[in-house]
Amino acid sequence: MKAKILYIEDNEQNLYLVTFILEKHGYEVCAATDGQEGIDMAARILPDLILLDIQLPRMDGYAVARHLRTNPNLATVPIVAVTSYAMAGDRDKALEAGCSGYIEKPINPDTFIQQVEQSLTKQEE
């Protein structure tokens, strides 16, 4: 059975794009459009992988990541930051906040599925 992936993203086109790709590759995708909704949904569905946009309205991705990590049920779920932030230290900040991986926007459709699978594999290891 294919893994269940939670994607937290406020941009509709990005949400559609990623959801489309993942579903075409057989993943079950749940989507949330802001931080709080994402946290609530994660606690309810307990996904195998969380893809997290950093630039979110109200609560930013770093805060969401820290929140997710406070839930013991989600302690081992991989959280991969998907962001267009490319300034110095962005990667460190994401890892510090509890993310386990980092995918830079814009996503490369040729390698994106590969990166997702790697993250899932790492978690399994």
Added chain:
Amino acid sequence: MIACLVKACMPPNITHLMGFFISLIRSASAYPFRNLSLFVVLILLCFEVPPARAEVRTVTVGVYENAPKVFTSETGKPSGIFIDIIEHIAKSERWKLRYVSGTWSEGLDRLAKGEIDLMPDVAYTADREKIFLFHKIPVLTVWSQVYARKGSRIQSILDLNGKRVAALDKTIQLETFTRLTNSFGLKIILVPVPDYKTEFTMIASGKADAGLTNRLYGLMYARKSGLEDTPVMFDPAPFYFAAGKNVSGKLPEIIDRHLSEMKINPQSVYYAAMKRWTSEEVQFKLPLWLQMLGLGLGVALVMSLAGGLILKYQVNARTGELKLINQEMEQRIDERTQALQVTNSKLQVALENLAVAKEHAEAADRMKSAFLATMSHELRTPLNSIIGFTGILLQGLGGAINEEQAKQLKMVKNSANHLLSLISDILDISKIESGQLSVFFESFNLKDSIFKVVQSVRPLAENKGLFLSVEVADDVEEFTGDVRRVEQILLNLLSNAVKFTQKGGVRVKCQRNAGNYVTSVTDSGIGINGKDIGGLFEPFHQIDTGLSRNYEGTGLGLSISKKLVELMDGTLQVDSSPGKGSTFTFTLPNVIDSV
């Protein structure tokens, strides 16, 4: 009161009687009854005196040399106690005085003959009474005294035995002295002299041993003449004015009246004259050496004073100059200080402006960086859709596409990727310029990274018919650095090499050299002119504006690469010959190895 009345009714030409009249009034207090009768007589007398009888009376007075009683002064004027007194009386009585000078004897002869009216300084004797008239109140009483040369050792009258004694002839003084010496049984050789001056001169010159004179003259002249007084004093005798027997106008009575009057009043001419002429005139003669010394000292004092004045003048002049110089200096200092203050304030303003400008520049810089970062992000977001959906379509995830559609979508994909690389470069350069670019060190396999980048460029090279070779030494494996940035550098160098090479190919080599990893990219392209190499690593630099049409790119790649290499403590060098090709070599120290 009465005097005033009388004076008022009297004609001016008889005012000479006033003195007499007033003196009567004064004495009236002592004799009230007698005064009354006298008063009446005088009143009558006043009116009886006719103006013609009021002519000025001339009184002739003999003068001889016996200072200070009577003598002729240096200016030829008769002087002395008797003269002062008679002149006072003459003034009161409106007499005109005429003096006749001569010796003592001549005077007495003239008086006896009636040639003169009065002879002063005459002692009373019974014999003289027979030929002269004497008034009753003596003018003065004077002791006679013996004078001698200094050191004569005459202590008593006995010491005069056998001595030559000079004396004025026909004097009471001499008579008395002779009587005295005779009574002591002394033998005296008398030396007659015409006056006391001659007498003193003779004693001083040794022509006489001693001399007789009155004490008044002695006090005045003994010391001057080099004589001294002896203790021998005798015969205090009263002296008078003697008048001729036949002289008219009751001169003795008038003289007595004035004398009695004058003797009562201590402020009178009488006492003034006594004081004036009898005070011992102390002549103090300084010794020559002392005078010379004094003169010398005086000259020295004057010279030193003059010198002092000159010195003071010079010092004042110099002080003035110094003050002037000082003032000028102060003024100059003030001016300089003001100039400095002005410069200082200008500098302050300039510094403040500079600080403000710096602030602005920094603010502008921060804004620029923030703007660029935001823009990069905002530009990437739509690119995310373009690249993503193009990819989906090309992968056939949205359904089958035909060949033509695939070709067109690839063009979209390439353009989007190119745009993405431009945005990345702009973001990088903005980070570099604002000092925000930093590198992260982590361990990675350098060999893998090199092959990965070469693979990504290989399609481009093959499209242009270029060869692309890679030589990586066996000992190149684990490396500590910023993997993403190392790949970015290599990609940039390889892209440039392929871009500027039309034939031949590109060779990539990597090997270890001590603690460093040396990677070079050599092409057989157009090469770079020597003069252009200097500006090669400047931002927005692409050699030959004509090239920019043939070779797309921002011109930021090399400057970003160089900066990244330097951030990892490495170097980026170029070696090129135009038309033959270029070699870019970057050397990076392995942080782990070097530690």
